[in-house]
Amino acid sequence: MTLHPSLQNYADAATHSIEAISELVKPLAEGEWNRRTPCPWWSVRDIVSHVIGMECEMLGDPRPIHTLPRDLYHVQSDFARYMEMQVDVRRHHTAPEMTSELEYVLIRRARHLRNESRAPETTVRAPLGAEQTLEVAYNMRAFDLWVHEQDLRAALGQPGNLDSPGALITRDVLLTALPKVVAKDAGAPPNSAVVLDVHGPVEFLRTVRVDAEGRGSIDGSPSLGPAVTLSMDWETYVRLACGRVRHTAVADRIKAEGDQELATAILDHFAVTP
Structure with a gap:
């Protein structure tokens, strides 16, 4: 792997969490994807959709062309609207469609990390057309994935990984x-x-x-x-x-x-x- 050393911890933590998410949702029956999570307004399916969508954006995929319904009353800001797009576009996907897309993202992600040679200070796309450094992007992905892993664990009654690598990154992000x-x-x-x-x-x-x-x-x-x-x-x-x-x-x-x-x-x- 050619990943820069200062990105390695973030990449490892994010991989640990997204693989845990995959294992958590793989055996779920169709109805279990609709379970409510501690993340306001989002179900199990919604969180996995968000994870897939954000990973696809990290991989450079274009954002979906999709119009949000008018009755999503929890979407009150441009940032929320941005995040909801990747979620709503998958709201009617079946369990097999969700797990298949997540598994494909994992494969693409592993290949991407093996070939990642950019410097940490490289500027990359951020939400709402902003820019951020690659190091910030990797840091925030590790944080986001661990928090959503915990959302899923709470919803599914499967606690764990409270002291995993992503937990330590989350601690540092929140303390700032x-x-x-x-x-x-x-x-x-x-x-x-x-x-x-x-x-x-x-x-x-x-x-x-x-x-x-x-x-x-x-x-x-x-x-x-x-x-x-x-x-x-x-x-x-x-x-x-x-x-x-x-x-x-x-x-x-x-x-x-x-x-x-x-x-x-x-x-x-x-x-x-x-």
Whole structure:
């Protein structure tokens, strides 16, 4: 393989998750494809359709020419409309059609990775006609695939892979958004600190520090006398940060110490995925 070393971890994590997804859905009966998932508005079929569609775009395929129905009331933004296109075009595909297309994507994906020789800083297509580096694209695919693998596992009652390579990439992606959540969205006061303590299959402690100008930063060192300390398990953290559940529904799994008003404001803005 000629894949650049800085892309290898992302590629390996994404491959691990998409192969897990394939194994999860391969034995499903037709009716099981319609099961609701924690991903708002999407069924098992919808998530697999999204996975297939995004992988095809990574492979350079043109987007489908398709008009979305007018009654998709959850589609409220250009980004949501962009993502829904690959989903809706497959909404009436049968189980064999879905598994066959996913298996073909896996074959094409493996061939593509074997021949990938581009540099990480190479500019590639991003959603809505934007551009991103190849490294960002690979990173986000690993993140997206692991989160949707977990959506499918929840819907199908098959938990697992909470500490797989994709989980660690997901941790890092979600944590990059935490300073904005604390400092800007929740309005933590200047010269304050908020500690996040996560336990379980993936364990970590991070401190968000808000400077005198109200800007947030994050590091791994503890804080003496933080304004708020939030403690929760890894699965709850992922569900909250990815917008799969509201904090009021999992209050028994969250421990908030310190300024309760600020803690609530942080939790109200905890979801960072589109």
